[in-house]
Amino acid sequence: MDSLQATKKPRYPDLIYVVEDDPDVSRLIEHNLRTAGYEVSTFVSGAPVVPMAAMVQPALFLLDIMLPGISGFDLCRQIRQHERLGKTPVIFLSARTQEPDRLQAFDAGGDGYITKPFSPRELIARIRNVLRVPPDVPDRDILQVGEVEIDIASMTVRVQGRTVLTTVREFRLLEYLARHRGRVFTRDQLLDAVWKEGSFVTPRSIDVFVRRLREKIEQDPRHPRYLKTLRGIGYRFESGR
Secondary structure, three states: HHHHHHHOOOOOOOOEEEOOHHHHHHHHHHHHHHOOOEEHHHHHHOOHHHHHHHOOEEEEEEEEEEOOOOOOHHHHHHHOOOOOOOOOEEEEEEOOOOOOHHHHHHOOOOEEEEEOOOHHHHHHHHHHHOOOOOOOOOOOEEEEOOOOEEEOOOEEEEEEOEEEEOOOOHHHHHHHHHOOOEEEEEEEHHHHHHHHOOOOOOOOOOOOHHHHHHHHHHHOOOOOOOOEEEEOOOEEOOOOO
């Protein structure tokens, strides 16, 4: 057997990792996920999550924030920095309801934020929304804007030929802006377009995602060529000339 094939680890499209130290909450989440047709692996702390995911890659992580040892924020950063796991969606579950906590979650690389207590229907809907596959995507649907190449089929972004890792939400936001380059969008319009479920995602969250995208695609994020801010209005994606 080829050595590359022998070492390649599969990704399981219906497997969700739940990292939650409250046993009652963990059992409730696991029950509802399994009822909805997902496979589930549960963890009471963050320490073993990345090593296990490197061997058996899940489709999505559900992370509590207050965990023994490593926090959910730091665990998310570890996931984002991992070569193979970096694009796997992460949704935070937390009793924290303040906007700074949500912004910190998105800044760490999260794709979604659900506050406790939550309804099982909301949980499943949010997971399906994050994991949804864009319909009828051509094999080579590529957006080329200046030095930025956005490959829709593989959800890959390249800048000057170099691949940069993005989260699911970052990619969808970048794709939407690039498809409508030259058009100005308010933060609320971007929320409606990219975060269709809308719950617990605020207009200020858009600022966090734009800043992270600038750090990845702009040569000088402080003076962006592509992702422009129109003060008091919103954002516009330009050709970069």
